[in-house]
Amino acid sequence: MTETAATAAVGGRSREAIAQRLAADLRDGYVVNLGVGIPLLVPRFIPPDVEVILHAENGVLGLGPPAADGQEDPDLTDAGKQPATVITGAAIVDSALSFAVVRGGHLDVTVLGALQVSGRGDLANWYVPGRNPAVGGAMDLVAGAREVWAVMEHVDRAGQPKIVERCTFPLTGRHVVTRVYTDLAVFHVADGQLRLTECAPGVSPAAVRDRTAAPYIEDLAGRDGSGAGALRRG
């Protein structure tokens, strides 16, 4: 829906395909928080042999699918205040304990939409100046989760790169993003260094370079598009 002439010209992944690509990197046992937008498409693509605990800011650990029509319970919603369900084995806590989970390093991954990501891993995703400011749990999530995976269209509606040398939108956090999944590519960020690890099927490294405004290292060797390896716990 936000496809631009630039991305249309080079192909790349649909929103669903970005979510599917990201889901392939989730590992059995992960505790994961999903933001709004493309991240919400991720659960349907989690492989059946991978059990992931979904965390919602309002205190749910073990969030299930949205509630079916007629099955809504006003006492059970997701972080977007939509009627939700829980999985067997779920737990519910208050908001302080929910964010103790977040800040305490007990979230393996938070998957967040982004306005901009800088080459050093700065994230801007909470506020467009001139619009209505609201932050929710975004700053806690990026400060606390072990991994922050930004998922977004590679360029904005005007065709401008969203991976930039320096964010021009107000920051959500500094040096927090560890991976970026877009319609065109997958990047990793480590030690303040951005690395292109994968181009989407049919997308050339040159096309990615043309649409990326931060310096990065091409690190495509050995990447088969099936995922970039598991995080190690501890």
Next chain:
Amino acid sequence: MIDKFRADPMSALAPIPSGACVAVGGFGSSGRPDTLLDALCDLDRRGLHVIVNNVGSDFTGIGRLLAEGRIRRLTASFPVLPDFYDEYFAGRVELELIPQGTLAERLRAGGAGIPAFYTPSGAGTMLTDGTFPLGYDPDGQVAERMQAREHRSFSGREHVLEYGIVADFALVKAHKGDRKGNLRFRLSARNFNPLAAMSGRYTFAEVEHLVAAGDLAPDDIHLPGVFVDEVLLRSELSPRQPAIPRSGS
């Protein structure tokens, strides 16, 4: 004998004066104490400093306070309601925007006797560097900005100093409560309720079910009655609010 049950919300909440600082539980309409909020409106209290995670999506609950011009300052993480921002940019309401986890912990800390704490959330952002507009003049110019937070590095990471919140009053909602003030919440309607209750110097709890003391086993009590001063029944006139369109976290 301890009996914290009160039958009439209007007379119970009458001691809350205009201008009071009031912490309120709920996440959107989930777990929001609508009966108590309606009583506050019916009592015609004004100039309130309301601490709540969000305003909601309509003119019920916190939205009613806003629509009736009763809020002087809002401390929140996700206001949501567009009409709130109209009031904010017009200089009629101040907004202290706080990361959600910081808001929860500030309420908990205030009720736990912890005056301040360091957190990494928001460090190095405009919510802690003193640039975020707290309020506007009627002509649209920034009148005041949120106070800059002290930054301090721990283990090489930047953190900010945040203060515990002690509210004059707290309004919360629970699923079950007894006459000792013990509360039990249901599913994700718990959210900010125990924390708002802890933060209040004087706390009112609205319950769906008033149960006899002992019906809630000690192990099943989510918030003990020591944090609750008065218990009221949720009114049948406060309908459960429908879920709202997804608009972010």
